[in-house]
Amino acid sequence: MKFARKPRPPSALQLAMDTGNPALIEAVEQSRKLLHRKALTAALASATPIPGLDMAVDAALLSRLIPQISTHFGLSDDQIARLSPAKRDKVQNTVNMLGGVLIGKLITKDVIMRAAKALGMRLTAQQASKYVPIAGQAVAAALGYATLRYLGEQHLRDCVRVAHEAGIVLPVSYARD
Numbered sequence: 001m002k003f004a005r006k007p008r009p010p011s012a013l014q015l016a017m018d019t020g021n022p023a024l025i026e027a028v029e030q031s032r033k034l035l036h037r038k039a040l041t042a043a044l045a046s047a048t049p050i051p052g053l054d055m056a057v058d059a060a061l062l063s064r065l066i067p068q069i070s071t072h073f074g075l076s077d078d079q080i081a082r083l084s085p086a087k088r089d090k091v092q093n094t095v096n097m098l099g100g101v102l103i104g105k106l107i108t109k110d111v112i113m114r115a116a117k118a119l120g121m122r123l124t125a126q127q128a129s130k131y132v133p134i135a136g137q138a139v140a141a142a143l144g145y146a147t148l149r150y151l152g153e154q155h156l157r158d159c160v161r162v163a164h165e166a167g168i169v170l171p172v173s174y175a176r177d
Helices: 012-019 022-047 053-072 077-081 085-098 109-117 120-129 135-166
Strands: none
Touching: 012 022, 012 135, 022 053, 022 135, 053 077, 053 135, 077 085, 085 135
């Protein structure tokens, strides 16, 4: 008996391209560069055989990364607070409708840990693999990279959808991170 594979959701870049908005595409590209750099840092921390270091580094990276990505889309908590009340309501309604759980929120370690629990099995395998010399550390590094990329891509997709649906005018210049 064959099982049907779940279709992959479109990437953030595909979603942005579908909107035809060049500023949205640029925001995704800038955010992905940032995400890649942070994921490489997570991979290095994951390869270190010190138990728990990778989780602390991942939480620290995500607590900075999520707001930086949100800023590229005009969706940080400060940017949303500066919107007109009608526009702010539209953003909040769009977030609620689309389920962007990290948009416009103060990102704390607790919020990051709840998001990471969704990847519990992957994180458990990452911890266990550290105890296998060399090959295990390579697996742990790959899983660390993939975990951060996955969470970042999820947030990017949420930001693209919310920015597009709510009609957010994107910041003209992006902060270089």
